[in-house]
């Protein structure tokens with residue numbers, strides 16, 4: 068369902084409204100001053116992008132910054148958890164193998 072934005076002519080505030088059709092605009096009132104003197108404002112619409120598209124659009128500097136942040140944050144290193152695990156060879160009973 069599309070979101071339409073209306074601007075109040077009295078207080079200049081904007082109100083977002085979910086509407087099935089544009090023709091329902093006559094019933095819209097400003098959510099701040101309750102005035103019905105509103106006009107629809109055309110706003111840029113959102114375009115769906117997949118996660119791959121978003122990753123492809125990222126600045127290559129972003130990856131470098133993430134790597135630097137990970138290097139400066141030991142808590143973020145996933146290998147830290149592996150280092151804390153008990154190796155199977157040092158346990159008296161390793162348990163049953165996991166069946167997938």
Ligand SMILES: [Zn+2]
Pocket residue numbers: 075076077078079080097098099100101102
């Ligand atoms: Zn208003």
